[in-house]
Amino acid sequence: MAWVFVEEAEGQPAVVGLELLAKARALGETHVIYFGAGSEEAFATLGDHGASAVHHLAPAQGQLGIAAAAAAVESLVSTHGIDLLLFGQTYTSRDVAGRLSARLDRPVLANAIEFNIADSQVSVVNEIFGGTKLVETVFEAPAPHLVLVRPKSFAAEAIGGAAPSVSEVSMPDIGHPGSASITGSHAEKTEGPQLGDAAVIVSGGRGLGSAEHFGLIEQVAAPLKAATGATRAIVDAGWVPYSKQVGQTGKTVKPDIYLAAGVSGAMQHLVGMKDSKIIIAINKDEEAPIFSVADLGIVGDVHTVLPKLIEALNNR
């Protein structure tokens, strides 16, 4: 039986948590450790996706709560004898899993895209070298086994499960390690189609030349009702917000069409988009690695190809 750690995102269970539930419920009864404010609606969603019980950890008002959550999960592990605990590979879950691993003195396997259980041995698969090689790793340390799974590894699916039982878990006062507090929050404006569910994604990279030229990406995206994406290089440069980043440390996407312009196709970008159905790439360097995954590769300059493409799309 597997347990799933699910963090809250904008008042609802994070999607990756629901993806993990789809996989976990096939192994038997599934318990969720839910980290966030929580609500009847959020718990019902977990039940709908197959959770039979929810153990709710609510961070105290204004507290980051990560170190305390790790301590609380440690007690759940010993009270319930948890063997396998799955986390989504997201920022907060990574923080909790890392601290928990040190508390329990057990390894945590990260970046999993699949895991298997055979003869009570848990093995985990992850991708290296831009997804060209698959590595299988087994735990040698005894349970509990902690696994961080990349988003989009499994498909979330509601099964109409009943509302789960919910128990409140107290967050222990752990002193100094638990003293991180949140003093302000800043949300970026999000409008238009989102990377998570758009059928078409148009992404730009450093080859666009400057932040203003990201406008070309937006103009291609608009008539296609596409979401816009970006490489880490232009996120770090401050051209676009992090929420647009596609790749190993950004979002994993699998749209019907992924159009990449001025993107080199670094390994860390490829792992986030190589499973798109059709990949179109525009790059002036015929050696660019992006062409190795492209169904259609245009060797050309974004500043000549994109304006023509925009005009053609707008004239339809």
Add this chain to the structure above:
Amino acid sequence: MKIAVCVKQIPDPASPYELDSETLTLVRPNEQVLDDTDRYGVEVGLQLADQHEGTVTLVSMGPAGNLNGIRQALAMGAHGAVIVDDEALHGSDALTTAKVLAAAIKRDEFDVVIAGTESTDGYSGVVPQQVAELLSVPALTYAKRVAIVDGSVQIDRQTAGGYDTVEAPLPVLVTVTSGVVEPRYPTFKGIMEAKKKPIDQLTAAELGVSPGPGQRIVSVTTAPERASGEIVVDEGEAYLRIVEVLEQAKVI
């Protein structure tokens, strides 16, 4: 103020990576480079040291080789380094790495520990959080901005849809993103001085850490490849081919 920065030497990402056929771990040449990810941590450390009369000590685990990567960080201005190189640690998992780093950091007093969010060659993204737990300090993670205000460290913590401002009193561990600051390039003077800076080399036993049997790689296989696609060199009309593909896919 005492600042420890966790930095890793990695095989040059510009040359293709190889796995050892027996151990299935990464082949590490004698000459490695400073992980680009860690240049941001070193820069943040140096800026905090400038503002708060501090020193920056590098802490690293892995094959020392010719120490080129460590010297790159020293050339940026770090004051000294500790590197733990031990045959017994080759291929160790994140938790063993964290135990070694925490033990090396604990040999001295510290106010701030800085790490990257994920290393280029290992990218487990959990070593810093494990180190924080082992040192019993808060972890302020994924920082886009770092400042020390009245004995507390304050960061902007990147989130899926923006950022939170998060703070904690010293001592703390901070992980920094590659958008946090612009790392400096070493000067000629810096490079010359780096040759004379102290580098302590230690073994796992000297730190009292014994690598545990955490995990074992059982196989490495080649992933199914995408069929190679069509390449069109643009002579003015290539956009039409894109339009055709979009039509075939019925998105227009």
